[in-house]
Amino acid sequence: MEEEAVLVPSSEFDSSVSHATVIPLAKGSYIPSPIHHRACLLSTSTSAPAAPFSLEDYLVASCGLAPTQARETAQKAFDGASKPKKKAFEELSHSRLNSASNPDAVLALLSSVGLSRADIAAVVVADPLLFRSSPKNIGPRLLALRDRLGLCAPQIARFLLVGSDALRSCDVVPRLEFFISFFGSFEQLLVVMKKSRCIVRYNLERVVKPNLALLRQCGVSVRQIARVEGRVLSSSPERFKELVLRAEELGVPRSSRMFWQALTVVAKVTKEKVAARLVFLKSTLGCHESEVFTAVSKMPSILGISEECLHRKIQFLIKEVGLEPQYIVQRPTLFACSLEKRLVPRHCVMKVLLAKGLLDSNRSFITLTQVPEKTFYLRYIDRHRDSDPGLADAYASACAGVVPSPI
Numbered sequence: 001m002e003e004e005a006v007l008v009p010s011s012e013f014d015s016s017v018s019h020a021t022v023i024p025l026a027k028g029s030y031i032p033s034p035i036h037h038r039a040c041l042l043s044t045s046t047s048a049p050a051a052p053f054s055l056e057d058y059l060v061a062s063c064g065l066a067p068t069q070a071r072e073t074a075q076k077a078f079d080g081a082s083k084p085k086k087k088a089f090e091e092l093s094h095s096r097l098n099s100a101s102n103p104d105a106v107l108a109l110l111s112s113v114g115l116s117r118a119d120i121a122a123v124v125v126a127d128p129l130l131f132r133s134s135p136k137n138i139g140p141r142l143l144a145l146r147d148r149l150g151l152c153a154p155q156i157a158r159f160l161l162v163g164s165d166a167l168r169s170c171d172v173v174p175r176l177e178f179f180i181s182f183f184g185s186f187e188q189l190l191v192v193m194k195k196s197r198c199i200v201r202y203n204l205e206r207v208v209k210p211n212l213a214l215l216r217q218c219g220v221s222v223r224q225i226a227r228v229e230g231r232v233l234s235s236s237p238e239r240f241k242e243l244v245l246r247a248e249e250l251g252v253p254r255s256s257r258m259f260w261q262a263l264t265v266v267a268k269v270t271k272e273k274v275a276a277r278l279v280f281l282k283s284t285l286g287c288h289e290s291e292v293f294t295a296v297s298k299m300p301s302i303l304g305i306s307e308e309c310l311h312r313k314i315q316f317l318i319k320e321v322g323l324e325p326q327y328i329v330q331r332p333t334l335f336a337c338s339l340e341k342r343l344v345p346r347h348c349v350m351k352v353l354l355a356k357g358l359l360d361s362n363r364s365f366i367t368l369t370q371v372p373e374k375t376f377y378l379r380y381i382d383r384h385r386d387s388d389p390g391l392a393d394a395y396a397s398a399c400a401g402v403v404p405s406p407i
Contacts, residue, residue, distance in 0.1 A: 053099045055131070062107060063121040077128035096132050105135040110160075113146050114153030123157060127164040137168075144173040155186060162193045166200045175200045182212070183226060196230025210237040218244065218254040228260050232267045243267055250274070251293040252300055262300035269304055277303045277310075284314055285325040292329065299332040313339050321347055321365050337369050345398035349380055352391060358384050 055077060059070035077097060096102035110120045124130060130138070145151045145159065159176075166172045179189050179200060193199060202208045211233050215225055225233075235243060247262035248254065256262075266274065281292045281302075296303060302310070313335055317323045321343075328334060337343050346368045353359035359380075371379065381392050 053097075055097055055103070058100060058103060059124070062103070063124055064117065065121060065125070069125065073125050073128045077131050096134075102135070103131045106130050106133065106138070109135055109139050109142055113142050113156055115157050116153070119153070119157040123160045123164060126161050127168075129168065130164055133168045141167050141172060145176075148173055149176060149180075149186075151186065158190060159186075159193075162190065162197055163200055165197065170201055172200055175202075175204060178204055178208075183222065188226065192226045195227075196233070199230050199233060202234050207236065208233060211235065211240045214240060214244065215260075218259060220260050224257070224260040227264075229264045229267060232263050235267065246271070246274075247300075250300060250303070251297045256297065258297065258300055265300045265304050274303050277305075277307065280307050280310065281329070284311060285329050287325060287329045291326075295329050295332040299336065302332050302335045305335060309339070310335065313337075313343065316343060323365070331366055334366060334369060340401055341399060342369060345395055346376065348398045349391065349395055352388065352394065353380065353384065356388060358387055 055074040056067075056070045059065045059073055060067060063070075065073060107120060110123065115123070142156070145156050146153075151159065160167065163172065166175070176186075176189070179192075180186050183189050183192060212225065214237075215228075220228075232240070232243065243263055243266050244254070246266040247259060250262055250266070252259055252262040269277075278289070278292055278296070281287075281295070282289055285292075314325075314328065316339060317328055317334060318325065334343075347365065350359065350363075350365060350368055354361060368376065368380070377395075381395055384391055
């Protein structure tokens with residue numbers, strides 16, 4: 001294959017390099033040349049041995065990290081490889097951290113697709129294992145993000161913050177192309193990846209596409225699929241079919257808009273634990289089994305809440321708020337609310353407003369719990385600031401876990 005010389009200019013990461021390095025590359029390919037670390041260039045004595053390479057110092061000098069952050073990042077780079085890695089590969093990837101050569105090459109690659117120094121520092125902190133990667137592997141994949149997908153530098157940076165592990169482990173671009181098309185946009189895919197980072201690492205043909213096809217057959221919308229946990233989509237098609245059956249056994253039909261939530265629950269909660277939660281709810285609330293299944297069909301995620309957490313919420317709703325068990329089981333959305341961050345603070349506000357005649361006595365507690373935070377604050381706190389100047393502080397204290405004694 002005909003070769004051509006490629007001139008690689010000195011990087012912004014090492015201003016002490018005043019010359020360019022020329023390396024032969026196969027025509028049409030492009031891998032930036034490693035830039036020698038400053039410490040190596042400053043060594044002018046032939047008799048004195050060179051100081052051992054320090055990744056921690058390198059991160060401070062080349063990426064601008066604070067010493068503490070550099071120390072933590074360097075430690076993760078050495079210790080962060082997954083356990084199933086074979087010894088030979090471990091030794092190879094560790095050897096890439098013995099000098100500035102591999103880290104320089106990785107930084108040059110990130111810079112070559114337009115990432116700023118600040119973006120590169122953020123990416124390295126998010127995934128220090130990039131320094132253990134082979135530039136020959138990740139280089140073409142990085143360039144494909146720009147040249148094949150058409151992502152701009154800020155988009156590439158945002159993707160790497162949540163998906164650099166996928167970039168290291170597989171040819172990620174075909175997967176990205178599929179998911180961008182499926183979810184409708186790159187931005188929507190990023191939203192999904194923030195919850196399920198591994199989604200772009202799944203095998204498309206054997207796992208993802210069959211599972212997505214079955215979900216669509218079940219009536220699950222693309223928007224709902226975006227909320228399904230990654231462990232559901234990563235299941236083998238055989239296990240995925242079992243999850244669908246288990247979800248239906250909970251009394252959640254495929255046509256239900258809660259079916260996606262039921263799938264998520266059965267994917268992460270064993271049959272035994274699901275059965276135990278059903279028995280617990282029935283005995284604690286003193287209701288019939290059919291009522292529990294009705295509650296589950298309305299909100300399957302309650303089966304993913306621990307029994308201890310369920311018990312604390314039930315006790316609060318009965319003893320402090322004064323709700324009847326029958327009322328609670330008919331309104332399972334109460335269980336979705338945080339006890340400390342929503343139920344207790346809003347009940348405190350409700351008691352104050354009722355005591356001062358500032359709230360309609362017919363206003364139900366569940367109404368207050370379902371209002372978005374911003375709306376709640378405007379409607380029930382700011383609105384009464386003149387009548388009760390201390391209400392805002394009392395609410396803030398309650399949200400912080402300290403319920404003021406007057407309340």
